[in-house]
Amino acid sequence: MLDWLIVGGGIHGTHLALYLTQRRRVPLDRLRILDPYPEPLALWEHHTANVGMTYLRSGHAHNLHYDPFSLITFARTQAGQPLAEFLEPYGRPSLALFRAHSQQLIQQYKLNSIRLMGRASGLSRIPGGWRVETETGSIESAQVALAFGLTEQPAWPTVFAGMRGAAGVQHIFDPAFDRAALQDWSQAVVVGGGITAAQTALSLALRQPGTVTLVMRHPPRLHQFDADPGWVGMTLGEFYADADYARRRAVIQRARHRGSMPPDVARELQTAVQHGLLHLVEAEVNAVNRTTTDLHAPLRLEARHSGWSLVADTLILATGLDPRRPGGAWLDAAIDQFGLPLAPDGYPIVDQRLAWAEGLHVSGPLAELEIGPVARNIIGARLAADRIGTGL
Ligand SMILES: Cc1cc2nc3c(=O)[nH]c(=O)nc-3n(C[C@H](O)[C@H](O)[C@H](O)COP(=O)(O)OP(=O)(O)OC[C@H]3O[C@@H](n4cnc5c(N)ncnc54)[C@H](O)[C@@H]3O)c2cc1C
Numbered sequence: 001m002l003d004w005l006i007v008g009g010g011i012h013g014t015h016l017a018l019y020l021t022q023r024r025r026v027p028l029d030r031l032r033i034l035d036p037y038p039e040p041l042a043l044w045e046h047h048t049a050n051v052g053m054t055y056l057r058s059g060h061a062h063n064l065h066y067d068p069f070s071l072i073t074f075a076r077t078q079a080g081q082p083l084a085e086f087l088e089p090y091g092r093p094s095l096a097l098f099r100a101h102s103q104q105l106i107q108q109y110k111l112n113s114i115r116l117m118g119r120a121s122g123l124s125r126i127p128g129g130w131r132v133e134t135e136t137g138s139i140e141s142a143q144v145a146l147a148f149g150l151t152e153q154p155a156w157p158t159v160f161a162g163m164r165g166a167a168g169v170q171h172i173f174d175p176a177f178d179r180a181a182l183q184d185w186s187q188a189v190v191v192g193g194g195i196t197a198a199q200t201a202l203s204l205a206l207r208q209p210g211t212v213t214l215v216m217r218h219p220p221r222l223h224q225f226d227a228d229p230g231w232v233g234m235t236l237g238e239f240y241a242d243a244d245y246a247r248r249r250a251v252i253q254r255a256r257h258r259g260s261m262p263p264d265v266a267r268e269l270q271t272a273v274q275h276g277l278l279h280l281v282e283a284e285v286n287a288v289n290r291t292t293t294d295l296h297a298p299l300r301l302e303a304r305h306s307g308w309s310l311v312a313d314t315l316i317l318a319t320g321l322d323p324r325r326p327g328g329a330w331l332d333a334a335i336d337q338f339g340l341p342l343a344p345d346g347y348p349i350v351d352q353r354l355a356w357a358e359g360l361h362v363s364g365p366l367a368e369l370e371i372g373p374v375a376r377n378i379i380g381a382r383l384a385a386d387r388i389g390t391g392l
Pocket of ligand 1 (some may be wrong): 041047118147148149275
């Protein structure tokens, strides 16, 4: 039996493994990371490349290490220096630097060697721990950490829900989406209102200037971060003081600036529009149909209340992630079987060490009601690891 099994090997799972093995001295051979991808951070790499972002939204102190200065130190090394580019304010690192730093940590701490490829599909209690089922067998561990989030759950607004899998229609967060493999288009439309939509539209516009329209249902909402920095610590007193989980959820919803973008991305957008690279339309699409009965015919998007419409042969949704509790049927079954406590919103009620039950921990959105509005971000992984490792 292992000491630790971490389910999910993205930003959260990889950070937790680094923290437990380096900071809490859990021996490397007593811990494993279960993840469906062959390489660590695969989905993060996939999403960030598809979006076409070149800088992170968060500052350099939010990195894969538990030491906030780790990335800035790496930026001074021979390997990091050529990639050492930062955007102010908050010294937001280039994606290339963040990536190189993460890879250096993975190599240095041998985090690749402890990965098991597979997907958790069942969870049961055994004496002294838990058994996690996968498609290729089961793994037993005294402690299990569920460290996956929403990143496999693209949100499809109702008006587009019937178009999943339809020709020319894709979601930027579909694990199978590949922006580089998109065929040339006559007219592309990106639908969405936040940083991802803006960056996706900008990258498409650079490839085929003048042929891309970004449709936003509200004017750009400017916020430097998706949750203000106070939520990393200072403002949390108010959050912890309230034991009512419905109110905690309401605080999280108010604190997270959904569909927002930092001012520099809004400026880039504006410049691209001024130079005719990109068209920007403020409309709420409420109808989408093929122009003929041919399943490959162009699509007509309409905002019927304003009379706006546009015909496009490529439609990319950048409408965010579905906020429903991640995990799916196997986790639902475990919740029922072991009576794992849930808040009214269906999310876990966990203790201060983020334990949902003895030996069963959570990180990421599953820890949101305890960590607060930044739980799903990079800094949320650090806050969660600190809690999970308390007392080890
Ligand atoms: C484009 C983009 C840019 C972002 N930029 C920033 C930023 O600048 N700063 C910031 O703080 N945050 C940012 N975020 C938010 C957040 O930090 C990232 O989404 C981050 O990847 C979340 O980490 P994660 O571990 O939850 O998810 P991931 O990194 O996606 O990893 C989750 C892993 O769990 C695996 N998994 C899922 N289910 C199972 C299962 N049943 N069994 C085994 N494995 C499973 C998945 O396949 C995946 O490999 C960004 C998000 C996106 C999408």
